[in-house]
Amino acid sequence: MSFNGFLVIDKPAGYSSHQVVAKVRKILNERRVGHTGTLDPMATGVLVVAVGFCTKLIPFLDEQKKVYQAKLVIGLTTDTQDLSGRVVSAQPETAVTQEMMRAALSNFTGELEQTPPMYSAVKVQGEPLYKLARAGKEIPRKKRKITIFRLEVVDNLRPVYGFQEGPYLRIECSRGTYIRTLCHELGAYLGCGGCMGDLVRLASGPFRLGKAVSLDELQKAMEQAEVASLLLSPAEALAHLPLVTLDQQSAKLVRHGGRVYLQSKDALQESELARGMTTDGRLLAILKYVGGEKPYWQPVRVLDQ
Incomplete structure (x- = not known):
């Protein structure tokens, strides 16, 4: 059976995001699986995993x-800026008052600049910093920023x-x-140093921990043929994009990469994206609005469903 959709996985501690993807591939027997954003190995919580043709929708x-x-x-x-790393400094005489903590927290809101930690997946000249x-x-x-x-x-x-x-x-x-770096910088601001302990991702965009499933629950659902009930449809995952309904003729054009001259119900900006939905409610493509005298929709991603 082929699966297409998005899973909200409650990532267990000790697993890298790539290990979770490998586990999901094995459980579903599906090669096309990818996560939408890395979560540290020691962290738990929301890891959004795209399955099937929905891997093409991750950028949107x-x-x-x-x-x-x-x-x-x-x-x-x-x-490492968290408890998994080697201790660089320790101040056993530390004492931080309630007032000091409030002042520190208020200093770290709004637009800030942050230097990625060395122990991160950020690449420099093709090499991950953690290596x-x-x-x-x-x-x-x-x-x-x-x-x-x-x-x-x-x-x-x-x-x-x-x-x-x-x-x-x-x-x-x-x-x-x-968040590790934020904790490190809070400690520096307090003058005593600091790092991160536990970390849980509660939400990533519209994907919430309350809707997440564990890998064991996914395995059980696979055994009971109930995986479909756990998958978010592409239309649900992209509900933030305006809707363009494609009739049969327009859908045929879009499938072949052709533009369509249609009006959306929403006011749109140049290059704004929309969901191109068929009349029977299936997501066919991601469309880009192109303005001018004769505005039109240009498909930027067509789904093979």
Whole structure:
């Protein structure tokens, strides 16, 4: 049986994102499987996995906003910026007051610049940084612009935090934000150092942890022929895009890469994307709006379904 759609996997700790993809491939006996954004091996939570022809739709998903819950550990810095790494410095006499913590958190919201950690999948001249880091090398990295939309403490702040203590944080941020680095920088701002403890991704765009399934649950669903009930359809996953309904003639043109002169129900901007849906409700293509005297839709991705 062939599967097409999106799975929201609750990634277990200790698995890399690629290992989860390999596991899903094996369970579903499907070669076309890919994840939409890396989650650190020690982290748990939302990992969106595309299956079948939906791997072609990964670039069009709306996953610009992420939500995490992370444990901030103060008084300790490591080479990986989390508890899995080698300790670089420790300050056992650390004492951070409630007021100090509030000031630090308020300093790390809005548009910021962040340097990717050496232990990351970012590539420099084709080489992942983590491979260089494991070889004991450190190279200059370009800062990246990120946005922290919201940064708050999950529970009430304690009066004082000591060595290797710290609050759980809820972070709403832009894609590409490293929560390990945020914890490291919070520790530096507090003057005692810091790193990340536990990390859970609660949401990636519209994909939420409450809708996620474990690998064991996926295996059980496969054995009971219930995988289809776990898959989000491409139309659901791309619901943020405006809708263009294609009649039989227009659908035929789109299948062969031809443009169609149609009007959308929505006001559109040049190069805006839309879902090209057939009259029976199937997603046929991703279309790009081209304005001018005779505006038209140009297919940029046609699905082989």
